[in-house]
Amino acid sequence: MWSDWLYVGMFFVVALFLPAAAITIAGILAPKKPNPAKQAIYECGMETVGEARVQFKVQYYIFGLIFLIFDIETVLLYPWAVAYHQMTLFGVLEAALFVLILLGGLVYAWRKGALEWV
Amino acid sequence: MNALQIIFLVVAAVTLASAGFVAGARRTMHAALWLVLTLLGVAILLATLQAGFFAVVQVLVYIGAIAILILFAVMLTRGLTEEQGAVHHRWWWLAALAAGGVFAVALVILNRWPGFQVLLEELPREAEAMTDWGLALVDPMRYLIPFEVASVLLLAAMVAAIYLAMSRPGGQS
Amino acid sequence: MSLWDFLRDPIGFLTTWFYGVLAGWGVAPGVAQAIGFALGSFILATGAMLFVMLLIWFERKVIARIQDRIGPNRIGPWGLFQSVADMLKIFTKEYITPIGVDWLPYNLAPVLSVASVLVVWAVIPFSITFYGADLNVGLLFVIAIASMGELAIVMAGWGSNNKYALLGAFRAVGQMISYATPMVVALLVPVMMAGSLSLNEIVQRQTVWYILVSPVAALIFFIASIAEVGRSPFDLVEAESELVSGFNVEYSGLKFGMFYVGEFLHAFTAALLFTTLFLGGWRGPGAEQIPILGFIYYVVKTGIVYFLTVLIRGSLPRFRMDQMMDLNWKLLTPLSLAVLLVTALTNKLLEGLALGWRVVVLILLNGLVLWVVNGLLQRYERRRVRREVTSVRRPVARPQQGGAE
Numbered sequence: 034m035w036s037d038w039l040y041v042g043m044f045f046v047v048a049l050f051l052p053a054a055a056i057t058i059a060g061i062l063a064p065k066k067p068n069p070a071k072q073a074i075y076e077c078g079m080e081t082v083g084e085a086r087v088q089f090k091v092q093y094y095i096f097g098l099i100f101l102i103f104d105i106e107t108v109l110l111y112p113w114a115v116a117y118h119q120m121t122l123f124g125v126l127e128a129a130l131f132v133l134i135l136l137g138g139l140v141y142a143w144r145k146g147a148l149e150w151v
Numbered sequence: 152m153n154a155l156q157i158i159f160l161v162v163a164a165v166t167l168a169s170a171g172f173v174a175g176a177r178r179t180m181h182a183a184l185w186l187v188l189t190l191l192g193v194a195i196l197l198a199t200l201q202a203g204f205f206a207v208v209q210v211l212v213y214i215g216a217i218a219i220l221i222l223f224a225v226m227l228t229r230g231l232t233e234e235q236g237a238v239h240h241r242w243w244w245l246a247a248l249a250a251g252g253v254f255a256v257a258l259v260i261l262n263r264w265p266g267f268q269v270l271l272e273e274l275p276r277e278a279e280a281m282t283d284w285g286l287a288l289v290d291p292m293r294y295l296i297p298f299e300v301a302s303v304l305l306l307a308a309m310v311a312a313i314y315l316a317m318s319r320p321g322g323q324s
Numbered sequence: 325m326s327l328w329d330f331l332r333d334p335i336g337f338l339t340t341w342f343y344g345v346l347a348g349w350g351v352a353p354g355v356a357q358a359i360g361f362a363l364g365s366f367i368l369a370t371g372a373m374l375f376v377m378l379l380i381w382f383e384r385k386v387i388a389r390i391q392d393r394i395g396p397n398r399i400g401p402w403g404l405f406q407s408v409a410d411m412l413k414i415f416t417k418e419y420i421t422p423i424g425v426d427w428l429p430y431n432l433a434p435v436l437s438v439a440s441v442l443v444v445w446a447v448i449p450f451s452i453t454f455y456g457a458d459l460n461v462g463l464l465f466v467i468a469i470a471s472m473g474e475l476a477i478v479m480a481g482w483g484s485n486n487k488y489a490l491l492g493a494f495r496a497v498g499q500m501i502s503y504a505t506p507m508v509v510a511l512l513v514p515v516m517m518a519g520s521l522s523l524n525e526i527v528q529r530q531t532v533w534y535i536l537v538s539p540v541a542a543l544i545f546f547i548a549s550i551a552e553v554g555r556s557p558f559d560l561v562e563a564e565s566e567l568v569s570g571f572n573v574e575y576s577g578l579k580f581g582m583f584y585v586g587e588f589l590h591a592f593t594a595a596l597l598f599t600t601l602f603l604g605g606w607r608g609p610g611a612e613q614i615p616i617l618g619f620i621y622y623v624v625k626t627g628i629v630y631f632l633t634v635l636i637r638g639s640l641p642r643f644r645m646d647q648m649m650d651l652n653w654k655l656l657t658p659l660s661l662a663v664l665l666v667t668a669l670t671n672k673l674l675e676g677l678a679l680g681w682r683v684v685v686l687i688l689l690n691g692l693v694l695w696v697v698n699g700l701l702q703r704y705e706r707r708r709v710r711r712e713v714t715s716v717r718r719p720v721a722r723p724q725q726g727g728a729e
Binding site for chain 3: 040041043049058062065066071073099100103104108110111115117122128129133135139143149150
């Protein structure tokens with residue numbers, strides 16, 4: 034198992050190194066002639082107004098919350114899915130109950146209007 | 152010292168350092184991004200300890216969901232995203248002392264445990280098989296009740312979160 | 325050791341030969357393995373990044389044909405070297421770094437966006453002998469590493485000091501996390517059938533392609549993976565008309581190029597994963613005896629899936645934000661849960677039945693689930709109170725009557 038993770042780790046380092054190296058090489062090859070007009074923030078082509086880091090709406094947060102719940106749920110279901118073939122029908126029914134309870138949560142969110150993007 | 156121990160120590164040092172940056176960052180967003188690096192470091196530590204499943208779940212849940220949620224929360228708050236003044240409280244050394252004390256106590260307690268000094272051995276590939284775990288989750292003699300309670304807990308968390316987030320100041324939902 | 329051995333399995337042959345040479349030099353096995361890993365990952369990653377040039381050419385050609393154009397046709401046969409020329413050009417372009425950027429996130433984002441996709445290649449089984457790491461949690465690793473891509477996008481949006489970039493980035497992340505929900509639920513079906521999370525084992529146990537066992541799960545995964553990549557019809561991340569170009573507006577030169585490479589690589593990797601999980605990976609007649617044949621099957625299948633995504637990209641218009649969210653949360657998520665339940669229960673109930681019959685029943689049930697869920701949702705859609713789509717009439721600027729001419 035160590036050797037597998039070692040390979041993944043090395044691959045990650047290489048995967049970070051390659052684009053970084055390419056960007057650095059291009060930085061050396063490319064001309065560098067900055068001037069204030071060129072370095073202005075582009076945004077939509079007009080002069081920028083106000084602070085760039087604006088406030089966001091709560092919808093993102095709500096979807097993030099629902100996603101978090103489902104994420105944890107599926108993480109719990111993965112070991113179950115791996116053991117599926119060794120399981121009796123009873124075990125499958127229990128997992129079905131688990132999923133149905135969460136489906137109830139989805140229905141609640143839906144009825145409450147949390148799934149509307151307004 | 153073998154290569155694995157060196158990797159472990161380096162990653163642990165990076166994790167600790169970025170945890171320090173979380174506390175010391177002057178922008179909330181930077182603190183959140185350093186937190187991601189800390190969580191990633193913990194995931195790598197888990198991988199070196201041959202807990203592959205937990206390493207992956209750490210990335211999936213903590214970086215993929217919770218850190219993203221924190222980023223959303225940062226974007227919700229107004230004014231907090233700008234540069235703040237000094238983040239160092241006058242009594243910061245007291246907090247550092249307390250943290251160091253807790254660490255020392257934990258170290259002493261761990262040192263008494265015989266397993267603490269045993270070198271980690273490479274486990275066989277089957278040792279981490281999730282089949283046993285999956286079967287244990289639906290076995291009434293083992294973890295069936297916690298498994299089902301977890302789903303109820305998640306449901307309650309979802310309902311509560313939606314209730315809190317959706318209620319408007321006027322009392323209307 | 326003959327020419328046939330080499331042709332049958334070039335990768336395995338070269339690996340054995342390489343380790344043999346190192347052992348001959350007296351290198352310790354552990355060190356030899358580390359060298360082999362470093363070299364292997366370097367070659368595979370470089371190959372993947374260069375392969376993107378071919379993908380860009382292919383995509384431009386297909387999209388051009390859809391739009392009744394010829395596409396690149398000047399450089400090389402059929403314009404094959406167009407991407408090479410583009411790459412050479414982009415290497416000499418200036419980096420324009422706007423004022424007020426957050427240096428570290430701004431520069432880390434393009435690197436991370438490529439790296440997060442590239443790492444997936446470390447666990448993909450290309451043939452029976454040609455795979456990097458056989459992680460026993462391979463599939464979860466692939467899903468988890470996608471969250472790194474989300475972070476890269478957040479960093480790009482945040483670092484750019486640009487409202488539109490930030491807006492685009494958060495839209496992108498909102499979309500990616502939303503579509504991850506039905507995706508991970510749909511992926512439970514192949515895991516369940518194979519009884520393993522290792523991609524290698526999922527392929528090896530796939531005696532029946534899982535697209536036949538659960539066509540609906542495959543469809544959900546296909547749609548969700550297009551959304552994860554952020555391509556048309558889910559490209560509202562870079563909606564030119566509203567967001568200029570999304571999270572990468574303020575990038576130029578090769579830093580922008582890296583986002584571009586990352587996107588194409590991500591699209592192709594999604595096709596690779598679809599093939600691995602639902603189309604039997606490298607499986608095919610004779611693939612176990614002659615690994616190179618398996619690799620060819622794998623490439624052909626992936627090519628077909630990738631062609632489909634390009635076709636979709638070229639023909640579908642963009643979703644609106646609320647439509648995109650509705651599709652995910654009100655159709656795909658309930659559907660994926662329903663399919664998971666039905667597949668798990670039916671397969672367990674019919675365990676005594678022959679595999680062929682089970683598959684037939686499962687296909688029929690999948691169709692039934694799709695039909696029932698679709699019917700329910702259509703009833704909901706009809707009763708749903710919608711906000712008025714058209715806006716209130718506003719005064720339009722018109723030439724003043726009798727005013728100054």
